[in-house]
Amino acid sequence: MIEELDGKTMTDMKEYRGSIHQRQKDLMLAWYEQLDQAASTGSPASVSMMISGNCVELLEGFGAVPLYPEINALQLAIRHQSLDPILAAEDLGYAADNCAYVKADIGCILKGITPTGGKLPTPTLILCNFVGCNTYLKWFEHLAKLQQAPLYVIDVPFMRTNEPSRSDLEYVVKQLQETVRKLEQLTGARFDYDRFREAVACSSRTEELWSRIKHLARRSPSPFDAYFDAITLMGPLYVYRARPEGVEFFEAALAELQAKADAHKGIYEQENFRVVMEGPPPYPYFRTFRDMFAKWQACAVASTYSTVGGLWEFGFRHDPDHPFESVAMHMIAQNVTNRNFLQRYDQIRQYVEEWNADGLIIHFVKSCRLFSAGQGDMRDYFTKQLGIPTLYIESDLEDPRYFAEAQTKNRIDAFFETLEHSKTAAIRSGAREEK
C-alpha cells in the first residue's frame, strides 16, 4: 500500500499514479506515526482488529486507532520481506500449511520487525471481530499471549441465509456494547456516543464515494484497475473511513478518477480485456503478477478482494440513526468473507454481467482455506453453468514459496490467447452476418 520498489517494470508504465497516490502514502504514514506515538506515550489507545467486517467506527468513540495485523503482514510481503518472519514462526512450531499471514505477523513480533521500522504499540485491546475462520481466533489468542494484551472476541454469526436474522443482529449489537464497556475499563475514558455517531456518518459518506468510484469501472475503458489499484485505496478505507480525512481522501479520489473516466482515459492505451478477480493477490510477487495482466492490456473491472473489509457497491451504508445496528449489519452481512458461497457466486455474476467483463480469474491461496476452499466448484459453476471463461491459478498471498512464475504466466497467457481468439471469432462472425 505504501511500498516503493526499486527497478522499473511494465507495471510502472501502466499503474495509476494520480495525486491520490501521494495522499494515500501520506495518510498511511500518518497512521503509522500515530501508532509509533501510541507505542512511546501510551496515547492514543490502540485496538488490534481484523480487516474483515472491521468496526473502526466504534474505536472513534474513544479516539482510538486501529491496528491491523493483516496490513502489517502484507506490507512485508509486498516488500519481499515476509519469508524471514514466516520461517521464524515455523521454527516455533507453526505448520507449513498454516495461514501465512498469521506466521508473518507472529514472526514479526518474535523478531521485532515493523512495516515502517517505527514502533508499534502493545494494543490496549485485541479485538477478534471476526470468527468465520477459526484461524483468526487462534491467531489473536497467540497475539494476546505474546503481547500480554487483553483479548475480547466478538462472535459474528456466519451468513447461513441471504439476510441475517433479528437475533443475529441483536447478538452482535450486545457484544459491541460489551466491547464499549470493556474499552471504558481499559482506557479509563467514557465512550463518546456523539463522536461514535459522527464516525458512522463519516463512514456513510466515505462508503458512498467509494461505491461511486467502483461504479466508474463499469465505463469502458475503466479509469482504474479495480483489483491492483483498488488495493491502494483499501488502506485509507479501513483506517480512515470513519474520519473526515477519509471523506476528503475519497472525494479527491472520486474527482480524479471521474475526470479520467469523462476523458475516456483507461489504464492502457487500449483496454483489450476486462476481467473480474476473485481472491487476494500474491503480495510477494505483486508487480510480477500485475505485469502478467498488463502485458495483455487486461484491466480488472471488479474484485471480490476489495470487498473483504466491506461490501458497499450494492447499496449498503452505515446509518448514523442506527449506529450500533448498522455496525453489526456490516460485520455480519456486508463483507465478503462472512457471506456464504452462494452469495459470493452471485456477487461475481453481477460483476461479470453489470461491469461487462470478458472473464473471471480465480486466485487460490494455498494457505487460506477460508477464502479458497470451494473455488474448484466455483470454477465449475462459472464455466459449466454460466459459460463464463474462468482461469484458476494457485499461489499464496504472503508466502513466496508458493509462487511459480513460469507456471502462473503460462496459464495467464493461455487464458488471454483463448479470449483473444474467441473475441476475434465473434467479430469476424458479426462481420460475415453484416455482409
Added chain:
Amino acid sequence: MRIAAGVDVGSTQTKAVVMSDNGGVKVLARALVDTGANVQRAAERAFDACCQKAGVQSGDVGFVVGTGYGRYKIAFGNTQMTEITCHAKGASFLCPGTRTVIDMGGQDSKAISVGATGEVLDFVMNDKCAAGTGRFLANSAEVMGISLDEVGPLSLRARHPVKIATVCTVFVESDILSYLAQGKTGEDILGGVHIAIAKRTLSLARRLNIEPEITMTGGVARNVGMVRALEEVLGRKMLVSPDAQFVGAVGAALFALEKLDQSFESGIWREGHAVPGGH
C-alpha cells in the same frame, strides 16, 4: 511456397517442426533434442537439425513461433505462444475432429477443450505437482532399473496390477521398493503405476466437459501402456498421432504459416496481440 517453423522448448525435450503450404499444408521435417541446461542452445540445435532434414536454409523459413516453457529463450523466434494454444491447434490438424486434448509431458499434464477450428475453449493443468506427468514414469523406471522406453510395453503384461496409493512423484519410489520387497513382478508394479497416473489425469480432465474425439499428445503418448491405461479409465479410444510428441511444435508452425499468409485474418494475429521478439 511459404515455409514456417514451430519450436517447442519443453522441460525435458525440445521439438522443432518445419512446415510448408506448398500443395497443401504439410510437415517437411521434425527434430528432437534433449533440452538440458542451455535452453537457448537446445532451441537452436533443434531448429538447425530440422532445417537440415527439410533441406531448407534457416533464411528460407519465413516465420518462427516459439512455444513451451522455454519459448522466451528462443532468440531467433519471431514471437511466442503458449503450448496450450499450440497443442489445441496442432491436435486439430493432425487428428481432425479433436474436441479434447490430453497432453502429458515431462513435468506438465493438461487437458484442453478444443473448438471446431482448433481454438482453445477451456483448459486445466496440474499445479505444482508432477503426479500424472512423464516425470512420475521416469522416476518409477529409474527405481526399477529399466529404461523409460520399456515401462509401457512391460505394463501391458501386468496380470494383477498393484495399487499405488501415493500420487507423489517422490514417494512413489518407496511404494515401488516396498512392492519389490514383497516379491511383486515388475509388470504388475508398472501396471499399477500406469493406472495411478491415468486416474490422476482423468480427475484433472473431468474438470472440463470431456467430449470426443479425445486426442493424446506429448511425449508420454509414445508409451503404449499409458495410452491403454488412459483409454481404460476414460472408457473410450483416443486418437494418437505418430507425431504426438511434436503436436505443440506443429501447432506453433501452423500459426507461423498463418502469419505468412497475409490474407488469413487469424484472431491470434490481431494487432497488439503477440509480443514480437521476446519479452
